[in-house]
Amino acid sequence: MKLFRAESGYSLRFSFAPPPERDAYAASLWRTTNHRHYLPLAYWGDLQFARLAGIRPAIWRGRQMFTLTCVAVITFLFFRTLARNLELEPTVAVALGAAVTIPLVFQPLMNELIAWPVLFFHLNWIFFTFLSGYSLLRFVSDSPKAIWAWVAALSGYFTMNCYGIGFAVSLSVIATLAGLAIATKYDRFHQLLHLAGAIRSAALVAALLTFLHFMAMCFLPIANNPTEVGTRFFGLGQ
Numbered sequence: 250m251k252l253f254r255a256e257s258g259y260s261l262r263f264s265f266a267p268p269p270e271r272d273a274y275a276a277s278l279w280r281t282t283n284h285r286h287y288l289p290l291a292y293w294g295d296l297q298f299a300r301l302a303g304i305r306p307a308i309w310r311g312r313q314m315f316t317l318t319c320v321a322v323i324t325f326l327f328f329r330t331l332a333r334n335l336e337l338e339p340t341v342a343v344a345l346g347a348a349v350t351i352p353l354v355f356q357p358l359m360n361e362l363i364a365w366p367v368l369f370f371h372l373n374w375i376f377f378t379f380l381s382g383y384s385l386l387r388f389v390s391d392s393p394k395a396i397w398a399w400v401a402a403l404s405g406y407f408t409m410n411c412y413g414i415g416f417a418v419s420l421s422v423i424a425t426l427a428g429l430a431i432a433t434k435y436d437r438f439h440q441l442l443h444l445a446g447a448i449r450s451a452a453l454v455a456a457l458l459t460f461l462h463f464m465a466m467c468f469l470p471i472a473n474n475p476t477e478v479g480t481r482f483f484g485l486g487q
Contacts, residue, residue: 256283257295257309257366264299271296281472286413287465291370313363316372317354323379325350330386374411381405381422389429393440395447402426402455409462416466419459426452 263274275296278289302308325346332342362368384401388394405422408415426448432438433445441448 256292257299257369260292260295260299261304263296264303277472280469282466282469283472285466285471287462287469288370288410288412290410291373295366295369309366310363313366313369313372316369316376317359317363320372320376320379321350321354323376323383324353327379327383327386330383330390334386334390370411374408374415377404377408377411377415378418381408381418385422385425389438389441391440393444395444398426398444398447398451402451406455406458406462409459413466416459416463419455423452423455423459426455 263271266274275293278292278296283292298312302312327346328349329342329346332345333339337345362372381401381404384397384404388397388401401422405415405419408418429438429441430445430448430452433441433448436442
């Protein structure tokens with residue numbers, strides 16, 4: 250585990266800092282961006298986790314493995330549900346889900362995602378991206394529920410809190426919900442007509458959150474956080 254590298258090293262450094270210094274750092278997360286990635290929730294959560302885990306690699310590895318497991322589950326569910334919505338046989342749907350999930354999870358790149366704690370953010374980005382897609386698939390199924398529109402909208406927005414490129418994911422979800430709202434207005438997607446209000450509300454809330462987050466990405470100052478400060482703080486640098 251490369252605990253002291255990248256932004257996780259910064260979280261570890263401040264997890265051992267005096268409370269006033271640590272609190273000042275936590276507050277700064279909301280006022281600055283990291284190379285235009287505005288991730289205050291992610292970095293604040295990483296700081297709190299660092300306070301609990303300390304420099305025990307097993308705990309950090311457990312976090313990475315748990316998140317990777319969640320990614321595997323949602324990937325499988327996404328492709329299985331996609332196949333079922335295309336009216337493929339259940340056995341074929343399960344086979345498709347497994348055929349996509351297994352190569353994704355067991356590829357060599359996953360070793361890096363586990364070894365670098367900061368890539369926990371990227372794993373979460375993958376998870377919320379597939380969750381938003383899975384929710385949309387459930388929403389346009391034969392028995393739609395309003396909750397899936399909200400899960401899709403919020404999980405699409407949450408991708409922005411894990412990785413700046415989540416902006417594209419959130420926009421895609423908003424565009425999909427907007428398209429569904431327009432379709433219901435013209436009596437398309439008859440199974441969704443009674444949920445038109447929920448579709449519009451979810452799309453508007455996601456659009457507002459995405460706009461405000463994008464403004465923060467563009468206009469807040471960039472933080473000057475050395476990526477290997479944890480290494481130097483713990484006396485492990487050259």
